[in-house]
Amino acid sequence: IEKPYLMNMQKNGTLKPAGVGKTQITVTSGGLSKSVTVSSSLRSNLKYAKQVNGNVMVPAKTIIQALGGTYSAKNGGIEAKFGENVLSFKAGSSQAILNGNPIRLKTAPLTDKGELLIPAAVFSDALGAKISWDAKWKQADISFGDATLTVVSSETAGLIKKAMQGSLVKFIGRTYWVNDFEGLERFSKLKVSDILPDDKGEFNVIFTSASGKTVKSYPMRSSEVMQLFADRSSLLNYDPYQKYKWSASVWKQIKAGQVSLGMTKEQVQLSWGNPAAKDITTGGGKTIETWGYSNFDIVSFVNGKVILIMM
Numbered sequence: 001i002e003k004p005y006l007m008n009m010q011k012n013g014t015l016k017p018a019g020v021g022k023t024q025i026t027v028t029s030g031g032l033s034k035s036v037t038v039s040s041s042l043r044s045n046l047k048y049a050k051q052v053n054g055n056v057m058v059p060a061k062t063i064i065q066a067l068g069g070t071y072s073a074k075n076g077g078i079e080a081k082f083g084e085n086v087l088s089f090k091a092g093s094s095q096a097i098l099n100g101n102p103i104r105l106k107t108a109p110l111t112d113k114g115e116l117l118i119p120a121a122v123f124s125d126a127l128g129a130k131i132s133w134d135a136k137w138k139q140a141d142i143s144f145g146d147a148t149l150t151v152v153s154s155e156t157a158g159l160i161k162k163a164m165q166g167s168l169v170k171f172i173g174r175t176y177w178v179n180d181f182e183g184l185e186r187f188s189k190l191k192v193s194d195i196l197p198d199d200k201g202e203f204n205v206i207f208t209s210a211s212g213k214t215v216k217s218y219p220m221r222s223s224e225v226m227q228l229f230a231d232r233s234s235l236l237n238y239d240p241y242q243k244y245k246w247s248a249s250v251w252k253q254i255k256a257g258q259v260s261l262g263m264t265k266e267q268v269q270l271s272w273g274n275p276a277a278k279d280i281t282t283g284g285g286k287t288i289e290t291w292g293y294s295n296f297d298i299v300s301f302v303n304g305k306v307i308l309i310m311m
Helices: 059-068 122-127 155-169 223-231 248-255 266-272
Strands: 007-009 014-016 021-029 033-039 048-052 055-059 070-073 077-082 085-089 095-098 100-102 111-112 115-119 130-134 139-145 146-154 176-177 189-197 203-209 212-214 275-285 286-292 298-302 305-310
Touching: 014 033, 033 266, 055 059, 055 130, 055 139, 059 070, 059 077, 059 115, 059 146, 077 095, 077 122, 095 122, 122 130, 155 189, 155 203, 155 223, 203 223, 266 298
Parallel strands: none
Antiparallel strands: 007 014, 021 033, 048 055, 055 115, 070 077, 077 085, 085 095, 095 100, 111 115, 130 139, 139 146, 176 189, 189 203, 203 212, 275 286, 286 298, 298 305
């Protein structure tokens, strides 16, 4: 194995990657040899990268271990071993030692929020890694050809979230009133506190109620979120109690989903929702407007008031 620190021999004789990198494995048997190159990447991202005065800084311990090395405190500093390669450095000092030779780091390692950060460029000197900073996502990429690992910053998650949210972000902070949503009390007040994307490309809308309770919606596609806020059957973008000064008895019926004679069109619409079909007929000098619902309920109006209910 060209770089033994990148591979662990298992009890059954198989090899398991021990770090991110690229190494060549040669098997010889009976005078015959066969070589294969193995590239190992890290699927999950590491944390706490940041850019300081143009220098890419990464957490020393987690990166060293992710690259197959060992990390230990020694002589008041840190010693990292990658097979025969040995790197020694100290926080606050730009002087380091690589394989017994002094080298100067691009900037001194520093402690930030309890994490020792080291300039990522040192892994180019020690291991031949390519270091890059993704300005769009504010993250560091360390690679050996097609073997890669990514170290995100404290800003990365927010940037990705904002990109996934797209135009949905405009709904955050808006206030709505429940019409028929998640079994919540009708006409109770909700504020959109966040819209969270998941790993399936769907979104959960997070609301805060008037009492401070957090309410989480079911997962929805982007188009469904837009429809949720546009369709009055689920949420209202106005306070119905302020818009309509109806009696307490009328509101009680509406909240219970009931319709009674004498109700107005607005009251019926709030109680039962939008009809599936409408029909207008004229007879006896009167204009009769009839609403039909998908459950076969029917209500008729004359002069805007209910005169007939069929359920």
